[in-house]
Amino acid sequence: MKNILIYINKISLIFVILLFGSTAINAQDEKEGFFRKHKFVNMTEFGGLFGRLKYQTNYYGGWYPYPYPGNYPDQYQIKNKVNLSMQTFNGVYIDRKTAAGITIGVDGYGETVLMPIALGVRRSLLQKKEGGSSLQAGIDAGYSTTWLNEDNTGFHTKGGLLVSPTIGYRLPMRNGSAWLINIGYRFQRAEYKMDRNGNEVYWSETNEVRKYKRMVLRLGIEF
């Protein structure tokens, strides 16, 4: 039952995107009303999330309290992590320099796949020449959903806050589109809960609060 709901969610989301896209394009074609005044813009980017992990290695996950408090100092290990990230920003230019819209992305963190839905703003900061390259800043803030995520039995992933400021270059092409190179920061919160298991005497449950803090580097296209 739950699966069906998830599928309905996913399918309806695709419809919303299509609807949004088609109406936007239609509107642009007809050059009417709102979209005549505010040009539609799509920025689709792919990239990586670069970061590290720091985790305790000497935790004894047994059924008895161990190590006894204070006996052993915690030991940590560091590991590098790179994950895939893609996103598409659909919006309109609200003035000559600023575009605002909705960002939908897919971020894979190993087995956990988060699908953030966020409000985004892109603003050109610096442009020496009309029609030339510009320095562009952007920020996305929203909520990471877990619609694309599948959980192991007994585990539940919950999404959370997403904040991602970036800065980068917009390199216009002759046909009116532009290349994008963006670098920035990506903060994403998620929870990973393990249901209670065991028997009436010995049981265990865990809840992992994840704060992904990554440097993001993305390449993409604007049209």
Place this chain on the structure above:
Amino acid sequence: MKNNYFRWPVTILGLSLAIGNLSCTDDCETTRTYRTTVPFVLTVDQIRNEIASQGPQELVNLGKIYVKDNYIFINELKKGLHIIDNSNPQQPQNIAFLKIPGVIDMAVKDNILYADNYMDVVSFDITDPKNIKLTGRVKDVFNQGTADGITWGYSPGSQTITDYETKIITDKIRTNCGFLIVNPNPIYYYANDMAYYAGSKGPTGPSASGTGQGGSMARFTIYDDFLYTVSQSDLLLFNIKAPTQPVQESKINLGWGIETIFPYKDKLFIGSNTGMYIFDNKNPAKPERITMFEHARACDPVVVANDIAYVTLRSGFCGASPNRLDVVDVTNIYAPRLLKSYEMQNPAGLGIDFPSLFICEGQYGLKSFDASSAMDIKLQQHIEKINAFDVIPLGGKHLLMVGKDGLYQYDTSNPKDMKLLSIIPVKKES
């Protein structure tokens, strides 16, 4: 515009500094909550000297119940016995507490109460419930015992008992974001007891010999001049001709996993977690094994009425079995025969007051059945939203039911519409 050229680099510098300051290290913290047991050691002297008759105390962690005349004895698991004056079932009075370390089981004959005191069996004079006196003790009877899934052990060499207390522990660990789940080690743990489930006795009520009513889950029972107790593997016999001082007579090995003892007519029904032993008890000093009725590995409280045995099987510490009620014909004691099985939710203690059958369904509540026909047992009433693990019907008019939340009494004159008479609530752990 000149201003602009100066402003933006500063902003960019500031922004990059801000980004640089934010660490790019994932921060994953797992909160692990687990319930476990922590050992503690008691010396034999502590156990033997800490018996005391005290004023009434609040109910916290209930175990078995036992009824004698107007008194209800409720086991406060391994702490002692609450004594309830039930002369008026609408207003039961908690009158006293008898502190007995390690007590799990009890039985009463006339004015003598028998109970276990970790490894010993002790007897008390309960003529005055507010001032109970220790009268006798049989030393070193049991080597281990189980209650609430926790097994204690006795080491005669060092004269100590090792018992365990449960604790809920919360740890916080910095983990690597799900790439390594803090998974507890698998539980290689097995206990075969259900000590906190007492069932109930058949329709006979308090017998003529002056004993009280225990449960189908009881490990202590009195028949004639004998006190029968079962340990994990043995049937132990005590002669109580001199009631104040029991004398150990014999020991019959039964194999592992013995749970309960239930006397019916001149038979003893002994429930183990693989089946039901039937002993002939014509000579109470020398019970003889007749037969065994095997079933799936399960917890199995048994009650018997009119040569029909009602056995509930449930999943739990005793094994992974289906949850069901088995109705077994024991007319021919040499060849017990399964008549029919009924699906249940999570049946624990049960009691029969023929033709009414009462079954506790743990968190699913209490059910009353019409068992006039063994082949067609019909549900009459289902009281939901209460936790029920033990029931004792008392002489056709009312029943005692104990659950995690307290001791309930119901008027059962109409088994289709049982009325709540009173509740003694359990003190909530804050």
